[in-house]
Structure formats: structure tokens, C-alpha cells
Amino acid sequence: MASTLFTHVRVFDGSGAAPYFGEVLVTDQRIAAISRDGDTPLSSAARGTGDAGGAGCAGCTTVDGHGATLMPGLTEAHAHLSWPSSVERFVPGMALPLDDLVLNTARNARILLDHGFTSAYSGGSLAKTIEVTLKACIDSGGLPGPRLVASSIEREPPTNNATLDPGAVADHGSGPEAVRAFVRSCAELGAKSVKFNLSGESALKPGASLQLLYSDDEIRAAGEQARASGVWLTGHAHAADAIKMGLRHSFRVLYHCTYADAEAIDMLESGKEQIFVAPTLGIVQATLDAAPPPHFDMRHMKEDARIVLERLGMLVPELVKRGVRVLPGGDYGFPFNPNGRNARDLELFVRHLGFTPTEALVAATRLGGQIMGMGDELGQIKVGYLADLLLVDGDPTQNVALLQDRTKLLAIMQNGRFYKPPRAVR
Numbered sequence: 339m340a341s342t343l344f345t346h347v348r349v350f351d352g353s354g355a356a357p358y359f360g361e362v363l364v365t366d367q368r369i370a371a372i373s374r375d376g377d378t379p380l381s382s383a384a385r386g387t388g389d390a391g392g393a394g395c396a397g398c399t400t401v402d403g404h405g406a407t408l409m410p411g412l413t414e415a416h417a418h419l420s421w422p423s424s425v426e427r428f429v430p431g432m433a434l435p436l437d438d439l440v441l442n443t444a445r446n447a448r449i450l451l452d453h454g455f456t457s458a459y460s461g462g463s464l465a466k467t468i469e470v471t472l473k474a475c476i477d478s479g480g481l482p483g484p485r486l487v488a489s490s491i492e493r494e495p496p497t498n499n500a501t502l503d504p505g506a507v508a509d510h511g512s513g514p515e516a517v518r519a520f521v522r523s524c525a526e527l528g529a530k531s532v533k534f535n536l537s538g539e540s541a542l543k544p545g546a547s548l549q550l551l552y553s554d555d556e557i558r559a560a561g562e563q564a565r566a567s568g569v570w571l572t573g574h575a576h577a578a579d580a581i582k583m584g585l586r587h588s589f590r591v592l593y594h595c596t597y598a599d600a601e602a603i604d605m606l607e608s609g610k611e612q613i614f615v616a617p618t619l620g621i622v623q624a625t626l627d628a629a630p631p632p633h634f635d636m637r638h639m640k641e642d643a644r645i646v647l648e649r650l651g652m653l654v655p656e657l658v659k660r661g662v663r664v665l666p667g668g669d670y671g672f673p674f675n676p677n678g679r680n681a682r683d684l685e686l687f688v689r690h691l692g693f694t695p696t697e698a699l700v701a702a703t704r705l706g707g708q709i710m711g712m713g714d715e716l717g718q719i720k721v722g723y724l725a726d727l728l729l730v731d732g733d734p735t736q737n738v739a740l741l742q743d744r745t746k747l748l749a750i751m752q753n754g755r756f757y758k759p760p761r762a763v764r
């Protein structure tokens with residue numbers, strides 16, 4: 339049994355409770371024991387009999403945190419690992435030759451893990467089986483990367499044709515049977531989630547966010563086939579009718595939700611046991627911040643981003659008040675919003691959506707475990723939970739922005755093993 343004992347750590351456990359000082363013992367993949375202030379320290383038991391209340395710590399690796407924060411790893415709820423740009427590599431467009439696309443996607447997976455994201459829920463891929471293959475490589479220990487809910491290719495109907503459109507792809511076809519066949523084929527290829535652009539995207543094509551891209555019959559067919567095939571549906575949905583369509587046909591994740599009206603908000607509330615919302619602020623803020631070269635006109639995109647940000651600033655606090663699960667995750671992978679910057683979404687939740695740092699952290703950890711479909715064993719520091727942990731220099735419950743600085747991540751543990759060992763045990 340491989341064991342690691344963290345001592346002298348401030349524990350943020352992901353539940354939303356205030357941090358406490360204590361010790362955490364990891365044995366194999368899971369958290370085996372926790373001692374809080376006032377409890378008998380696990381370390382004293384380890385020094386004595388080698389048996390910490392049955393948890394067993396003889397010969398375990400001890401990591402003295404010196405007051406650093408131990409917290410659950412982060413989850414990115416709207417990941418696009420195959421989108422080309424990252425903090426390590428600028429790619430001007432969205433296209434890469436196939437071999438480069440494949441390797442770059444694996445690289446982006448490693449980059450997310452380097453930045454503390456031990457889990458990622460995919461918002462769609464640029465090719466059908468890249469993420470399924472990547473997930474198999476990660477799960478077998480062959481490549482570093484987050485736990486991954488792999489998606490198929492992003493899907494929208496053949497008529498839509500935008501210039502920066504990463505989702506315009508082969509295998510087009512209209513009508514319920516074509517959509518049904520598409521969902522079935524993605525499931526057969528091993529995807530866990532299937533992504534549909536239910537409405538368009540005004541940032542790419544003026545007015546498109548308010549246009550539905552599918553008929554109700556098509557999306558009903560998608561919902562029926564998803565249930566039959568055991569896959570989850572994920573929707574890009576700005577328009578109120580797109581949100582309602584997704585909710586009617588058992589979508590599990592909806593992105594943006596910008597133009598939710600009163601009825602859509604009510605429906606989100608009544609579906610709150612099944613639905614996850616990622617408003618996707620990263621791309622919005624990056625659009626506002628971008629200083630493009632003169633030949634690249636972003637005026638329209640910036641105007642759209644201003645509207646989206648204003649609406650989400652009103653909508654999201656209302657959703658949260660009603661108990662809807664809202665998670666960080668922000669379309670990282672565009673040239674001006676690169677993969678690796680993902681933790682910025684937490685700060686944006688605080689700055690624009692009325693979250694406290696602790697609430698943003700809970701959304702990225704406890705709710706992260708839930709969106710991964712593993713809420714009973716992932717996303718919190720609790721006995722029995724999987725040990726996906728970050729050791730952070732400082733207190734993110736006071737300043738959530740410090741998670742954007744990867745040098746503050748003193749250690750990254752995934753599944754009980756150090757991906758990034760702390761300096762003392764390197």
C-alpha cells in the first residue's frame with residue numbers, strides 16, 4: 339500500500355465549509371483518514387505504532403505543508419482540449435493538420451493538469467475519436483491529463499457556416515433519423531457526451547445566438563437515442579428556446595444560457611437535479627480584453643461580449659439562488675483565450691457573478707465531481723474520496739486568483755499519486 343500523509347495543511351475540503359488546519363492521509367487512490375484541529379494527529383500515530391486508527395501509516399511519505407492549503411483538484415466544465423491555442427503555443431486559427439491536431443490535443447490535456455485541473459468535462463472536439471483515444475491513454479497511465487468526460491465532435495446542421503466555426507464538420511444530415519444515427523455513432527465510438535449547438539453564436543455570426551439550429555423533432559430524437567445509448571447530451575444554448583429545448587429533451591449540461599427568460603429560468607430550476615450550467619465567462623472576458631491586430635475587426639464580437647456579460651451578471655445569481663448548479667469553464671482554446679488559462683473563470687465568477695471565492699471553489703470542486711458523474715467519490719476531501727488534490731501556496735478562499743499562477747501549485751496529486759511532487763519529496 340502506498341500512503342502519503344499531508345501534515346500542517348489548511349484543508350479546504352470542497353464542501354463550502356471554512357478551511358481547517360489538520361492532516362490528511364492518502365492510501366492508494368483514496369483519502370483514508372483526516373484529522374482536524376484537536377483530533378489526535380495522524381502523524382503521532384504514525385510515529386508510534388505505525389497504525390493511525392487502522393489507517394496505517396508506517397513507511398508512508400510525509401509531506402509537511404507548512405501551512406499551505408490542501409484542496410480538491412479543479413474541474414473544467416467546458417473544455418475544448420482539441421482547440422489549438424494554449425499558454426504554451428499560439429495558433430492563429432482553429433485548424434491544424436491531423437497529426438499536429440492529435441498531438442496538440444494531448445499536449446493541452448497535460449497543460450490543464452499542470453494548471454491544477456484534475457478533471458475536465460468536454461464541450462466538444464474537433465474530430466470524432468480524438469478525445470476517446472486520449473481518455474484511454476490518460477486512464478491507462480500513458481499520458482498526463484485530467485480525468486475526462488470525452489465528447490464526440492461538436493455538431494451543428496449543414497446550413498450554418500461561420501468563419502471561426504470549429505464545429506463545421508463532416509457527417510451532416512438533417513431530420514430526426516440523421517440526428518439519431520449521429521448520437522448512436524458517437525456512442526459506438528466510445529464518447530460519453532454528445533455536443534449539440536442548439537442555437538447559434540452571435541460572436542461568430544451576428545444574431546445567431548437567438549436562432550435555433552435544430553427542430554424539436556430532431557432534438558427529441560437525440561434525447562431518445564442518448565437515453566438508449568447511455569450517453570449524455572451537452573448543449574450550446576444562448577436562446578431561451580434553445581435552453582427550453584435542451585431541458586425538454588434531457589440534456590445534462592447547458593452552456594451560456596444568456597437569453598434565458600422567466601420560463602427558461604423556471605425550467606432550469608425544476609430540472610436542477612439533472613442539469614449543470616456553465617455560463618462560460620472566460621471567452622467573454624477574453625474577447626473584451628483582446629487587442630487584435632488592425633486587420634482583425636473584433637468590434638462586433640466585443641459588442642456581443644458586453645451584452646452577454648451584462649445578461650449573465652443578472653441571470654446567474656438568480657439561478658444560484660434557486661439552487662441550479664453553475665460551474666466555471668470557459669471555452670479555452672481560442673488564440674486569445676488559450677488552454678491553460680482555465681482557472682481564470684473562478685476569478686471571473688467572483689468579479690462578475692456575485693460568487694464569493696469559496697463559492698467559486700465549491701463550484702469547481704464539489705460540483706465538478708458531480709458533473710463528472712462521480713459526486714459520491716470525487717471533488718471533496720472526505721474519507722473514501724479519490725485523492726485528486728492540490729497543495730496551494732496561500733489561501734484561495736481569500737484570493738481565488740492565485741490559482742492562476744501555476745507556481746503556487748506546490749503539488750498536484752491525481753488518483754493518489756503525485757503528478758507534481760512537492761519539492762521536499764522530489
Ligand SMILES: [Zn+2]
Pocket residue numbers: 416418461593669
Ligand atoms: Zn464551447
